[in-house]
Amino acid sequence: GAVGGGQAPGGAAGGRGGGMTQYDLSADKPEELPWLIKIDEYVEGRAYQGEREISLRPGSNAQVPLNEALALSLIDGTGEPAERYGFTELKVNNRPAAVRLMVENPDTEYAEAVGGESVVYKARAGGTFDYQGGDPSKYETSFRQLNKVGSQDLEPVMKLTEWVEKSSDEEFAADLGTYVDVDSFAHYVATQNLLMNFDDMAGPGKNYLLGYDLNSKRFSVLGWDYNLTFSGDATAGPNEQMGMGGGMGGRPGGTGGEDGGTGGGTPEGLPEGMPELPEGAEMPDFGDMPGAPGGGAGKGGGMRSGHALKERFLELDAFDAVYRKAYQDLYEKFYASGKAVKSLDDLAEQATRAGVPAKDVETAAGALRTTVTQRTAALAKNKEVTG
Template identity: 50%
Template sequence: MTTSPATEPAAPPPRARLEHRVPVRVRHYWKLLATCVAVVVALVVVAGKVRIAPIVTSQAAGKHDEVVENIDGTVDLFDATVAHTVTITYTEADYQRMFDEYMETGEKEYVRVDATVDGTLIRDVGVRLKGNSTLSGVTHEGRTRSLFEDRGGQGGPGGRPGMPEGGFPGMPEGGFPQMPGGGEGGNQGGGRGGPGGMMGGGFGRASLDSAKPEELPWLISFDEFAEGRRYQGRSEVAVRVSGMGGGTTVVNEALSLAVAAAAQQPTQRYAYTALQVNGRPVKARLLVEHPDEDFADSLGNGVLYKSLATGQFTYQGADPTEYEDDFKQVNNKGSHDLAPVIDLVKWANEASDADFDAQLADHVDVASFARYLALQNLLLNFDDMSGPGKNYYLWYDLDTKKFKVISWDHNLTFSGSATAGPHDTMSMGGGMGGFPGGGGDFQLPEGMELPEGFTPPGGGRGGMMGGNKLKERFLASGAFKKAYEDAYRELYQKIYADKAAEKALDQIAATLNTVRGADAAAVKTDVDKLRATVRQRAEALAKDTVIKG
């Protein structure tokens, strides 16, 4: 019997071979996997160009660095009745390198210094230049840095034109004339297009020279080179310079801060100190609490945003990177971003008049805002949130979801007309319409012509660099007139009628005269001039119909 050979099993078709190479679990759940892949692809296609903003609710994630060292010192740094002392020492090479960098790029780098504050030595403290228009006419080794240099000659941030090489046609040699209240000698701003006030010397203040560091504006940082270090709970302190309303002693800023505190408005603390830098002559200077993360913590549960001098209160889309020249977030970084500010700017610029009146209280603490605006008028501050320096902070309360405006930088207060009324526009130098904050269009000196297409920085209403839609619309609306005038009367009573301003000025003068490095003659001149302004303001407002009620 013959048997047939064993038959070879037939080879599976190609598709079957591929299926057997896929794991069993995958074959069982292939429909679910396919659905997931389809969903991912759909999300990429549909939302690929949409900016996703993370929403983080953890407060811990937004807190600043942990305090690892808090230096007690010997006396409260911001006890305004005490004459303080601050000594700073650094290597000359570091200082020169820092200033060279600033003159070249505009970047304000920190210098590592040793600081002795009221007898307490603190090593490795950071010190850098502070200010924008303040530094617009600073000189270094004979060279002046123009306010327009940061704008890159023919063009600057945001496409804003800068100062043409050699200045504008018709510009007076050495710049514009000195603005009222500036230092001696007229145009001390020097340099290209540099008046003592507008494009060179920093709005009416005397020129600044790197060879005299004891006279420069500084920001002192205790934690720049020592993370987590504080001095009496503070990480930063500002050393202020003079403006138009307070002379070299800056008594106007000290008085403004004292008055704001007496009126129970959110403000910064201050004190006078004898400042000595690298063994140079001692100079009496004003120290002011800087609105840093620690200052923000003192305000409550919220986010603090600084308005930048280069900014414009205009809507530029939902992308936060478009507002790098407009606002800087101070605290709670990581847990929150600029979204609330962007929403406020968009709404304030685009809401109809009816919606603005009806919905303002949903966005802003109306009573607080009325008091802020009333205070700026009472203090004759043309350089507030609508001024050329955009000097204000926005505080976003996370509990109420509303904003408050925090005042900052008062060295140009008491520089306008003492007879200005509650509804008058504050202006530089006592009513110079057409200059920053003057409420009019920028007026060129006779014979001067701007290049075709040139727009003054900031543009807009309120002068060369003034204007703020939120403030303008609030004051223009009849819906908030009563809130503003009620706040104005209340603050007038405290500041002028009850003589809080004069009493504070007496205390400031008494303390300042005990500070080493203070010029007694200058103190008397500045205090007497400011006292006259305060009294004139009190008398003029007493006759106003708003005050009479």
């Protein structure tokens, strides 16, 4: 996700969430930079507490991203895979310590823990879901295979993209269940909307995983990278596309790479002196959005977003019932039950114990609590949600 993606204190008017925080990143303050820590970078197979890759998310101290922690907390309670996370204190050389959100980065171990005998593919930020012909290797620029490398390849992804692209609406409605676990997919799509996630599988960062069950021969879609949650329109209903909350207002102070790092090379818009980014990492495609890296005001198109699988699922009446059921069930779990507010209170306590001043925590938590309250109230009035 983009580095400009934390919860901005104070929120925004009109029922919107916190929007995108602009982080003032500098190589002179390494304790505040987004980091991808690869435990096995120099020793193959080495791990720490079962993790090979740990991401230190954008935002530190008063800007520590409570919104991402809240999203992960809520998803974890649904039985769907969610990255482990925790608040930690980071100290680099003789710099002051900073409180950060530490999140498990999807890697081989994460993929192996996905239910069933599954191969997991991670979408790359600069990739595409387009059908690119019958050579599975052509899809390596769009998806990274996380596990079972050697015994499996990207052929299932190739076949899925071909079917989604070439099937008629009638074929899509009749046969989606042959290719995709429809109940699981409805759950995924509903979750992204309920959590106001602008940057899901259809967002510019393409933050999703495809899990292919070798027994059922069907895909499930898994989310990851939730630093833009609770930043859209709090009044949006189940069938409304989630947009970005707040404006970006000038160039962001950097962007998040597809593997939790900070992109590839040193793109325009990053501070002077920023280190070069890991080989193979990629920048999200921000298109021509005003204020984005390489963007310009007045150009059409905005961010390049969209995903054929999600769009066709939502457009066809055949899936209305399964989507509505998933949405209503998750609304009860997240909001009607009061769990979102309770989880936020717990996270605020954790951030305070980690070292963020209580006053700063309450400011950030207060803004996020307002967004959650607005979201809960708006959904409670929506008959599609409450039945």
